[in-house]
Amino acid sequence: xSALLELQGVWAGYGGSDVLRDLTFSVPAGSxxxxxxxNGAGKSTILRVVSGQVTPRKGTVTxxxxxxxGLNPRQILGLGIVQVAQSxxxxxxxxxxxxxxxxxxxxxxxxEVARRLRQIEDLFPIVVDRAEDKAGALSGGQQRxxxxxxxxxxxxxxxxxxxxxxGLDPKTLKNVLQQVRTMWEDGRTILLVEQxxxxxxxxxTRAVVVESGQVRLEGTGSExxxxxxxAHLYLGGGTxxxxxxASD
Ligand SMILES: Nc1ncnc2c1ncn2[C@@H]1O[C@H](COP(=O)(O)OP(=O)(O)O)[C@@H](O)[C@H]1O
Ligand SMILES: [Mg+2]
Numbered sequence: 738x739s740a741l742l743e744l745q746g747v748w749a750g751y752g753g754s755d756v757l758r759d760l761t762f763s764v765p766a767g768s769x770x771x772x773x774x775x776n777g778a779g780k781s782t783i784l785r786v787v788s789g790q791v792t793p794r795k796g797t798v799t800x801x802x803x804x805x806x807g808l809n810p811r812q813i814l815g816l817g818i819v820q821v822a823q824s825x826x827x828x829x830x831x832x833x834x835x836x837x838x839x840x841x842x843x844x845x846x847x848x849e850v851a852r853r854l855r856q857i858e859d860l861f862p863i864v865v866d867r868a869e870d871k872a873g874a875l876s877g878g879q880q881r882x883x884x885x886x887x888x889x890x891x892x893x894x895x896x897x898x899x900x901x902x903x904g905l906d907p908k909t910l911k912n913v914l915q916q917v918r919t920m921w922e923d924g925r926t927i928l929l930v931e932q933x934x935x936x937x938x939x940x941x942t943r944a945v946v947v948e949s950g951q952v953r954l955e956g957t958g959s960e961x962x963x964x965x966x967x968a969h970l971y972l973g974g975g976t977x978x979x980x981x982x983a984s985d
Contacts, residue, residue, distance in 0.1 A: 740799075741766040741895060741926050742787065742818075747796035747806075749786050750950075755794065756782045758950040764895070764943070769917070769927040771941035771958065773934050773971060779950040780930040784899050787928065788820040789813040800895070815843065817894035821884050824903065829873025833883050836872050837864055840890030853890050860919055861886040878909030882916055889920065896920055898929040902936060914940055934971045938962045946971075 740763035750756040756779040764770040772780050785791040786798060789810040798806040805813055827836045837857060841850040858865045863879055864886050872883060881901060888896060901917060902910040914936055921927050931937025938944055941958035946967060954961060961967055 739766055740764065741768075741801065742928065743797075743799045744783070744786070745797045745799070747786060747793045747798065749782060749791050749793040749796075751791070756950050757786065757793075759796070760947070760951060761796075762945045762952050762955055764926060764928050766926055768943045769921050769929070769941050769958075770943040770945065771937040772928070772930045772945045772947055773932075773937055773961075774947035774953070778947045780947055781899055782950075783947070784820060784897050784928070784930060787813075787895075787897055788818060814891065817892070818897060819888045819891050819893035819895070820897035820899070821888050821901070823899050824877070825880070826884055827872040827880055827887075830871055832869050833864060833872055833875070834868040836883055837887045837890060840887035843891060850890070853892065857886050857889050860889070860923055861916065876909070878905050878913055881905070881913050885916055885920060889923075889925075893925060896925045896927050898927065900930055900932050902931060902933050910936060935962075 742764040744763070745761055747757050747760045748755050760783065772783060774780055782791060786793055786806070789805070789808055789812070793806050796806070797804055800816060800818065805816065828839070831839070834854070838850060838854060841853060844850050861882055863882050867875065867879070872880060875883065898917065901913055905913060910933065917927060917929065918940060929937065938958045938961055944956060944958045944961035945952055946954040946961060954964060954967060
């Protein structure tokens with residue numbers, strides 16, 4: 738698989754101190770690439786570098802072979818990289834449908850907004866079932882699904898997710914990660930950070946372990962999953978079993 742996104746020797750951080758230190762990895766086109774690692778390792782910072790909220794001090798980020806480091810978030814969004822905000826990003830007093838339509842804010846053509854909304858309704862039943870309900874009336878997990886649906890309005894090539902399962906009970910987590918798989922099957926490349934390592938790796942086609950702002954290990958989801966050291970560090974010993982069943 739060729740790389741859709743590449744980070745090459747990236748140094749980046751906040752206020753003059755580096756969090757990412759010579760970080761290099763790539764996100765293959767058509768992959769679900771999952772970044773795992775301890776708290777404070779720099780995972781969210783990686784995603785901020787990708788979406789343009791943090792500019793690297795050194796190194797480059799390329800998307801479809803073109804350099805994007807140095808571009809602003811709006812420009813990066815326009816290229817087809819959409820990051821779903823960590824949580825509570827819906828307008829609670831607007832309906833579910835209105836929230837999803839808002840995702841198409843960069844689109845001028847109303848007919849195009851309507852066309853995409855219909856496609857998204859096919860992928861996310863909740864957008865139909867709860868269309869007229871206020872977003873604020875939904876559970877945390879349901880709101881997460883509407884956030885996913887909204888991000889698809891821009892027809893992104895790369896969907897960036899920071900800990901999509903955060904704060905969800907196990908059943909809702911499974912449903913939310915299934916919908917990540919749905920977005921992937923719909924043709925999106927996914928870059929996600931997941932603190933639920935078992936669930937994240939079971940979904941991933943590619944996994945990157947980050948520690949102290951550097952890549953510690955990179956491989957297929959199952960390679961990382963079955964690495965004894967990683968199992969010991971992050972999975973409480975033993976290797977992970979699939980928390981999300983593979984689709985057939
Ligand atoms: N906005 C910020 N300003 C200053 N330091 C930050 C900011 N965001 C994160 N950091 C610091 O950068 C380091 C990495 O943070 P982060 O990328 O959020 O890690 P992770 O997502 O892996 O938990 C941490 O030490 C954190 O305190
Ligand atoms: Mg984080």
